[in-house]
Amino acid sequence: EDQVTQSPEALRLQEGESSSLNCSYTVSGLRGLFWYRQDPGKGPEFLFTLYSAGEEKEKERLKATLTKKESFLHITAPKPEDSATYLCAVQAPTSGTYKYIFGTGTRLKVLA
Amino acid sequence: GAGVSQSPRYKVAKRGQDVALRCDPISGHVSLFWYQQALGQGPEFLTYFQNEAQLDKSGLPSDRFFAERPEGSVSTLKIQRTQQEDSAVYLCASSLQLRLAGDEQFFGPGTRLTVL
Numbered sequence: 001e002d003q004v005t006q007s008p009e010a011l012r013l014q015e016g017e018s019s020s021l022n023c024s025y026t027v028s029g030l031r032g033l034f035w036y037r038q039d040p041g042k043g044p045e046f047l048f049t050l051y052s053a054g055e056e057k058e059k060e061r062l063k064a065t066l067t068k069k070e071s072f073l074h075i076t077a078p079k080p081e082d083s084a085t086y087l088c089a090v091q092a093p094t095s096g097t098y099k100y101i102f103g104t105g106t107r108l109k110v111l112a
Numbered sequence: 113g114a115g116v117s118q119s120p121r122y123k124v125a126k127r128g129q130d131v132a133l134r135c136d137p138i139s140g141h142v143s144l145f146w147y148q149q150a151l152g153q154g155p156e157f158l159t160y161f162q163n164e165a166q167l168d169k170s171g172l173p174s175d176r177f178f179a180e181r182p183e184g185s186v187s188t189l190k191i192q193r194t195q196q197e198d199s200a201v202y203l204c205a206s207s208l209q210l211r212l213a214g215d216e217q218f219f220g221p222g223t224r225l226t227v228l
Contacts, residue, residue, distance in 0.1 A: 034216060043203055043219030087154055097167050102154035
């Protein structure tokens, strides 16, 4: 069964304290892995797409990496405004089409 | 439009009442998705449209849930005889073309449904 697991469920960091969020997946025929940021009361906001193992993408303090079994979202010197829930999703084939499977997210709190 | 819009943003329904949730996708986006998001959880897939065709409705939890996109743009998710377990945020997302690998989805703000 296709599955996406994110860890940790919640993370508290001091401002400037770098860390990584993990997204482990088991899917047949990965078409893409996505990272989203979700603020309370809002819909997920797209951050990155990764297609193949070894690929990396960067945006400001965020860097996403991909292996054959997992993806990491590295946060360098985070600021309080980085506090949000970070969601990982995979695009996988199903019954002649494709679907997106989301993890449960990591709730990040960055303290000033 | 500039992004995906959803209405209403909040809906309170009495148990047994029917509700209709609307989604306006980004203009030109072929694919449209509905998700259900419970508190503290990730979005759970409900259904998917390619233009006006509903290609996958495997995530709809019961026959009380019905979705349509008659002209290939605006979509409506209807829930009949609402139950308390239907309380959740309902998210709509659109993408340019699902068949492209890595085609990212753009989400609306969601409709928070509370069933009393």
